[in-house]
Amino acid sequence: MKIGLIACLCLFVIALLSSCTDKKTPTPAARTAGTPAYGDAIVIGSIGEPSTLVPILASDSASSDVSGQIYNGLVRYDKNLKLEPELAESWDISADGLTITFHLRKGVTWHDGQPFTSRDVLYTYRVTIDPKTPTAYAENFKQVKKAEAPDAYTFRVTYSKPFAPALESWSQAMLPAHLLEGKDITKSELARHPVGTGPYRLKEWIAGQQLVLESNHHYFEGRPWIDRYVYRIIPDSSTMYMELKAGGLDYMGLSPVQYQRQTNTPEFLSLFNKYRYPVSAYTYLGYNLRHPLFRDKRVRQAIASAINKDEIVQGVLLGMGQVAHGPYKPGTWPYKADLRDLGYNPERARKLLTEAGWKEKNAAGFLVKDGRPFSFTILTNQGNDLRLKTALIIQQRLKDVGIQVKIRVVEWASFLKNFIDKGDFEALVMGWTIPPDPDIFDVWHSSKTGPKELNFIGFKNSEVDRLIEQGRSTFDLAERKRCYFRIQEILADEQPYTFLYVPDALPAVSARFRGIEPAPAGIMYNFIKWYVPKEEQRY
Amino acid sequence: MAYYLAKRLLLMIPLLIGITVITFGVIHLTPGEPVEMQTAMNPKVSAEARDRLRKYYELDKPIHVQYYRWVSRLVRLDLGKSFSPDGRPVAAKIRERLPITINLNIISLILEFALAIPIGVMAATHRNGPLDRWTTVFVFLGFATPLFWLSLILMYLFGIQFGWLPISGLHSLGYATHGFWWQLWDLAKHLVLPVSVATFGSLAGLSRYMRSGMIDTLGQDYITTARAKGLSERVVVYKHALRNALLPVITLLGLSVPGLIGGSVIFESIFSIPGMGQLFYQGVMARDYPLVMGILVIGAVLTLLGNLLADLGYALADPRIRHGRGGAL
Secondary structure, eight states, X not given: OHHHHHHHHHHHHHHHHOOOOOOOOOOOSOOOOOOOOSEEEEEEEESSOOSOSSGGGOOSHHHHHHHHHHOOOSEEEOTTSOEEESSEEEEEEOTXXXXXXXXXXXXXXXXXXXXXXXXXXXXXXXXXXXXXSOOSOHHHHHTEEEEEEEETTEEEEEESSOOTHHHHHTTSOOOOXXXXXXXOGGGOGGGTSOOOSSSEEEEEEETTTEEEEEEOTTOTTOOOSEEEEEEEEOOOHHHHHHHHHHTSOSEXXXXXXXXXXXXXXXXXXXXXXXXXXXXXXXXXXXXXXXXXXXXXXXXXXXXXXXXXXXXXXXXXXXXXXXXXXXXXXXXXXXXXXXXXXXXXXXXXXXXXXXXXXXXXXXXXXXXXXXXEEOEEEEEEETTOHHHHHHHHHHHHHHHHTTOEEEEEEEOHHHIIIIIITTTOOSEEEEEEEOOSSOOOHHHHOXXXXXXXXXXXXXXXXXXXXXXXXXXXXXXXXXXXXXXXXXHHHHHHHHOSEEEEEEEEEOEEEETTXXXXXXXXXXXXXXXXXXXXXGGGOOO | OHHHHHHHHHHHHHHHHHHHHHHHHHHXXXXXXXXXXXXXXXXXXXXXXXXXXXXXXXXXXXXHHHHHHHHHHHTTTOOOBOSSTTOOBHHHHHHHHHHHHHHHHHHHHHHHHHHHHHHHHHHHHTTTSHHHHHHHHHHHHHXXXXXXXXXXXXXXXXXXXXXXXXXXXXXXXXXXXXXXXXXHHHHHHHHHHHHHHHHHHHHHHHHHHHHHHHHHHHTSHHHHHHHHTTOOHHHIIIIIIHHXXXXXXXXXXXXXXXXXXXXXXXXXXXXXXOOHHHHHHHHHHTTOHHHXXXXXXXXXXXXXXXHHHXXXXXXXXXXXXXXXXXXXX
């Protein structure tokens, strides 16, 4: 120990004084497609470390990034965000929409060589709904009335009523029954030493530093070209950016400023390709509909008319995003492209406010009704700079039409406990992710307005309720589309939220990787087809 | 002496209980529960799933029951299992982080003392001269510079512009495939920036203590005597004065022992060093009660032991305390 320490100190001093010379020379800009070759590694930077690699126990994005390379579901979303078979070869839905039969792919093996069969699917289902399993994902599987495995490669589930999000729920990662059956899943070795069916297997996990995955040569869709997938944990985003520039990372998501202003040098562009596609998330201004100020639809419409969404996209995202009009992602099937939303129109805002009884102005220039000025507080959570900037722009715009806005930033836990759960807020700037299935029951149905439920603004509309129920109880795409289109019209008119923007994902990937094809689903969907030509391989 | 020791050790027990009661209370009073932090705003989580998780972590029990269970595990030296989804033992989580933090702190501490003592001595012997002034400016610059800013500047300079040093982390990729000396060299290169920044930032305090201690000592009568004997200035300063001037600095060294297991969050995050600071911070943010309590208890025990050792050191040195009359307790 002592000698080691001294040696370390000496080396430290030498390293401090010496100027070692492993600086990389930038490779020339011209890149040809090259020929696909096995080998090399991709180093991906992540702010967080995965918590566990048993997917049903984790709820953080780092865990799902890594688990996604190790496990497969029965179905998955393809590059256009449509469901396609993965471990299931195909599926049939009975005419009444109650039974789904999955025909499983034959010849798939777990990383330890055991065959994948319907026993594994049945186990995954059972362990997820087991009350002793501390999972957050039991809800969709609980709708299942009966699950059975008639033979090794058939799996059948029956629901008590047709349930459209059901199919998506089978994208849940399948767990190996032969390693888990009869054991306590919370104490399982698999959390740190996962065994899946996916394109990569875990080779090494150095706590707090990195995870190294190795390609699965027997993957059922073929051996991935890239041999290793390295997931480096770098908690600070400035450091991550410097690592990227120094060549220590091959992939990171850039911020709008980094994308627009800091990465346009010829040197950077010769080493990295930048991509841009919409994130599955939106940011909104939500009104507490129980609050007297916001009960009047005209007031909400007036606020929406006074806000310039384009200005927010430019100011907050530097244009790296698009204006949102509803809860769906532009370019996906439930998104109504020709929706008539209230545009930016301060004149209409003033008119609507006058109609709603806000006629006089006080000395400070703010509207007054019954002796009280029009003033409210926008709440947002700490640590999200984009939301704060959004609130600031809204504050300025509403001032123009005579509304006083205060902004309050609250730490996340306290935000939830003291404000959201108690319904004690006036308006808030928040965001939702947009799941691929358009069912929005949890956020918009009137039955979800209770404490700790997600319709915390208290939106109740019987037509929307009916449309949500109708949309989730049929597999007919045209029918579902009709429901969700109508919902978007109602929301645009009612303005319970003023939908603000859908930001863009802005990944930068080392230019040595080929085969990347941006699609609505992003770029990672075909990762096993990425490759590095032999002469450019680095690791 | 044995009586004194026994008394001190017994006194530590109520103190420790008090510390755990207060910290346990405070952490449960902070808004947000572990379950809440894991599941809030997730449409897939039903109320029933949330209750299931609360029950699993025993958060549905009254707080005194939770405390009792935690203490009864603690007396068996079991820190419990983490509330994060991996559910690993807290002790295992701490064990994998502790060596990194301790080694890093020891290296920084050694460098800090090795630099601060000569700087302090030089400043004292050249009191108010240009050397004194410049070193003062230098150490205070280190004290005043925001470390995260300095770190980022150095990373940019040495990592990107010159490309001499790695930017973050502890090892290069493919570390395991190389021999021992390569690994050591690799580690040393990774440590240059974090250790330099940490040392630079903490030079000020120590060197100023050293300087004033030295100035005090140099004014003592016995130094005049030594000089009168005709000893060379070198011998006077380094042999006679230094030993006495070092006493307060040695006290500081003793006090920094409990700090060895603590890490700075900002510092560790910037350099991606998986140490105790990050672990504790993540624990607090996720309201991982057992993890937070585990780290606090270890810290409390070390602090109490450190104080005890310091007092014992005084007792050995000072007869008034040793004979139990001084009322130092």
